[in-house]
Amino acid sequence: MRPPRVDSRPIYSNPKGGRRFAAVSRISRASLKTLCWTCGTICAMLWTCCLILCLVAGSSQLSITEFVVPSSIEVGQNAELRCRYEILPGETEKGLFVKWWWTPAKGERKQLYQRMIGHPAQSTQHKLEMEIKENDTIVLQELQPNATGTYECEVSIIDEIRKHQDLIVYSQGTGPQLNISVEPDGPDEDDQEDIQIECEAEGVAPLPDLTVSVNGKEINTTETLEGPDDEGFYTVTSNSTLSKFDVDGFEIRCELFYANPNITHAEFITTEIYDSTGALTSTEMPEETTEMEASLDSLQHSPDCSYQVRSTCVLLLAVPMLTQLFVSPYISIFSM
Structure with a gap:
């Protein structure tokens, strides 16, 4: 009889029973290496994409060179909104869009204006009266307070650029x-x-x-x-x-x-x-009575006449005035 075969490969324990040989361990390490290489490749690709995006963002084809929206304007006046752009030398305007947007103080965003290369500029909603001028300038006419909101210019080819500004339409009405x-x-x-x-x-x-x-x-x-x-x-x-x-x-x-x-x-x-005196003067009252009321009123406000003795002060002042008012006419009669 031949002696039993002895396997020279190391044997590792298996929780489920049986024997696991070193070949299994070698296959696992190889798989791990492949997985690591794949992850590294993906990370490198992501880094390259991020770098490209940064370069593209840093060299945008567009820039808005003039953007004007007044911060406030009086009711009934016109507001001129300007938006001018510039593209890089050698770039084409093919596919370019210019739009004006309006977001009311209370409401949803609305498009006001649109121009596409090869097509005439046009207004896209008619709640606000406006005039279209050259270079994507629009004039909002006879504004009312409900035109208050945020106005935004959008210019786009491949990439897109926007600018916005709040505009308030105010009115003093009748004034205070x-x-x-x-x-x-x-x-x-x-x-x-x-x-x-x-x-x-x-x-x-x-x-x-x-x-x-x-x-x-x-x-x-x-x-x-x-x-x-x-x-x-x-x-x-x-x-x-x-x-x-x-x-x-x-x-x-x-x-x-x-x-x-x-x-x-x-x-x-x-x-x-x-002036309470002036108010009394506006009514048809005798001149003597008006003067008496004015004197009484000035006495009441005098710091030398306290509240406790005010009635006494008024009485002392009123006696000669009343005497002049009622006695003077009879003296004039008897003196004739």
Whole structure:
């Protein structure tokens, strides 16, 4: 009998039983080498692609050389939007597109204008009235507040370039209107009539701020708001009630302004000096009575006459005036 065959290859344990030889281990290492080589090749290809993309981006065929959109414009005016481009020397405009886009303050993006090489320029929506000029310039006409939004120019051949700018259409409307009226005395510390101050602005846009000040100091107000309407206009009213003692003889100021710094405009301010004496003078009253009321009013505001003795001061001042008013006519009769 021949002796049993002895296999010279090393034997490794197999969890499932049986024997695994070194050949299996050698095949596994070869597969691992192939996998590593494949991964390296893929990484090199990705790196090359990234490098090419960077070079292409750095040498773009296009550049926008002039882009003009006003940041703000008054309602009813025209706005000229300009977009001029330049391509690299030796490049062709074949397949070139130029477009204008508009994204309203509240709404979806809309295309306004399009020009393709070989075709005439055209407007692509008619909500905004506009004129088309040379070099992809468009003129938006008689703008209303609802034309406020972001305007964007797009130029594309193979690659694409864009620029955008916000445009605000503003309106002072009627401007700040100041109304002052006398009201019955309310629940305050004095017994004088109250003054109702109302500052109102109609047909304004965008939403403005209204401030009311007395003698240079801003006062608290209650604000009511209406709008915006279909064209984007607001009506804003600010109200406040003060004692006549705190208002009489002082300057009352109402100012309208916009918080957005891109809106540049002249000052929208209305001022008035409240004078109770002047208000009484406008009615048909005897001259002596008018003078007496003016004297009484000046006495009430005098720092030398405190609140506790005010009634006594008024009485002492009123006696000679009343004497002159009622006694003087009889003296004139008897002296004839």
